[in-house]
Structure formats: C-alpha cells, structure tokens
Amino acid sequence: MLLATAGPALAIGERGDPGGHMSWVQTLLVFAGIPLATAAVIAFLVLLPSMVRGPRYRPGRPWTSGAVWFGGPAEAGGPVSAVSAEAAASVATIEGGGASARW
Amino acid sequence: MPAGDAFTPRQADQIRQALASARAETGLHFSVYIGPAEGDAREHATRLHASLGAEAPSAVLVLVEPERRRVEIVTGEIARRRVDDRAAGLASLSMATSFAGGDLAGGITNGVRMMAQSASRPRVLHEHDAG
Numbered sequence: 001m002l003l004a005t006a007g008p009a010l011a012i013g014e015r016g017d018p019g020g021h022m023s024w025v026q027t028l029l030v031f032a033g034i035p036l037a038t039a040a041v042i043a044f045l046v047l048l049p050s051m052v053r054g055p056r057y058r059p060g061r062p063w064t065s066g067a068v069w070f071g072g073p074a075e076a077g078g079p080v081s082a083v084s085a086e087a088a089a090s091v092a093t094i095e096g097g098g099a100s101a102r103w
Numbered sequence: 104m105p106a107g108d109a110f111t112p113r114q115a116d117q118i119r120q121a122l123a124s125a126r127a128e129t130g131l132h133f134s135v136y137i138g139p140a141e142g143d144a145r146e147h148a149t150r151l152h153a154s155l156g157a158e159a160p161s162a163v164l165v166l167v168e169p170e171r172r173r174v175e176i177v178t179g180e181i182a183r184r185r186v187d188d189r190a191a192g193l194a195s196l197s198m199a200t201s202f203a204g205g206d207l208a209g210g211i212t213n214g215v216r217m218m219a220q221s222a223s224r225p226r227v228l229h230e231h232d233a234g
Contacts, residue, residue: 056205057109057207058205059169059172059203059205063139063169065109065138066138067136067138068115068137068138069135069137070118070136071126071132071135072151072154073156095180096160096177096180096182096183097177097183097188098176098178098183098188098191099176099188099192100144100173100176101173101196101198103174103202103203
C-alpha cells in the first residue's frame with residue numbers, strides 16, 4: 001500500500017527533473033496553509049446553518065433569552081413586567097380554569 | 104415589542120399568525136408568554152392573565168417557562184366555556200411534548216391550534232341525556 005502510493009514519487013527520478021527546491025515559505029503554504037484552509041472551510045460550512053438559525057432552546061439549559069409576550073398588553077407598548085396592582089387585585093375574581101404540564 | 108432572541112423572525116411570525124387565526128376562528132383572545140416567571144408559575148400566569156384587563160374573561164393565556172420546564176394555561180370565565188379544562192390539559196401536554204424535544208415555536212403553534220379547534224367545535228347539546 002505504502003509502496004503503491006509512493007510509486008509516482010519514485011517514478012520522478014526515472015522520468016527526469018523533479019523541479020527546483022521549494023522555499024520554506026512555499027513548504028509552509030502547501031503543507032500547513034492548504035490543510036488549515038480546507039479545515040476552516042469545512043468548519044464554516046458545518047456551523048453556517050446554526051449561525052443562520054440563531055440560538056436554539058435546549059431542555060435543561062438555562063434560559064437567557066428574556067421574556068416574550070405575544071398578544072399581551074405590551075403589544076401596544078409598555079414593558080412586559082408592568083402588571084398593575086389593580087390587575088393583580090382582580091385575580092381573585094376570575095372564575096376561570098386552565099391546565100398545567102411539565103416536561 | 105421585539106421577539107427577543109428566543110425565536111427567529113419567521114418563528115415569531117408563525118406564532119403571531121397562529122394566535123391571530125385562533126382569535127379569528129373563536130373570537131377568544133389568545134396570548135402566549137415565554138420567559139421566566141416570578142415566584143410560582145401558576146400565580147404568575149394568573150397575574151399576566153388578569154393584566155389583560157377587559158379582555159381577560161374571554162382570554163386564554165399560555166405561559167411557557169423554559170428554565171423550570173413548565174407550561175401553564177389560564178382561561179378566563181367566558182373562555183373556559185369554550186376551551187374547557189380537558190381541552191386545555193390536552194393542549195398543555197402536547198406543548199410539553201414538543202418543548203421536551205426542543206421545539207418551542209412548533210409546540211406553541213400546535214397547542215394554540217388545538218385549543219382553537221376545540222373552541223370552534225359546535226357544542227353537542229344534551230350529549231349525556233341521550234343514553
């Protein structure tokens with residue numbers, strides 16, 4: 001296997017001119033620069049979808065995204081946490097129902 | 104109000120759309136709060152529901168607390184006649200299942216749709232008298 005892949009390199013001597021010496025800058029570019037660039041491109045392509053999608057909720061992780069209220073009174077302006085005292089007082093008067101669940 | 108960074112603009116639009124169509128179908132006000140709750144989640148949900156003011160009796164409020172993994176549904180006096188506790192319980196379970204899989208937006212839109220569906224279903228009168 002090793003000999004098979006080394007075949008073309010060994011054959012250079014037979015065919016003739018192996019070319020001039022590479023400077024150490026060229027060596028570095030070919031043997032370090034190209035692999036690093038390839039790895040960077042692959043890593044970028046892998047991470048791209050999640051960068052586009054943004055942060056995602058994962059159960060068990062701390063919640064850092066703050067509060068969102070769709071269809072709340074804040075939709076018309078005003079901070080989310082502004083629950084007025086009179087509204088809190090009227091809680092007892094609600095004859096509503098509901099349900100709860102955990103995950 | 105900005106949707107924070109919990110949802111992409113597209114997800115936020117989906118949620119708003121689900122809420123709007125639920126409201127159009129049923130005449131009830133649907134509202135979803137996602138975020139931390141101060142103190143007890145149920146009490147916080149009830150406070151938020153009450154702060155909807157004049158709309159509270161016909162409002163359905165869903166509170167999702169991702170940190171403590173709780174979902175609370177509070178229905179007002181009028182809303183409860185359309186979305187009874189059993190329908191709310193089913194919706195909350197369905198949402199919790201989606202949330203456990205990490206899908207907040209999908210769980211919310213589905214749960215709201217479920218409640219809207221059960222609210223718009225015509226009531227069968229004397230259902231229990233027949234047998």
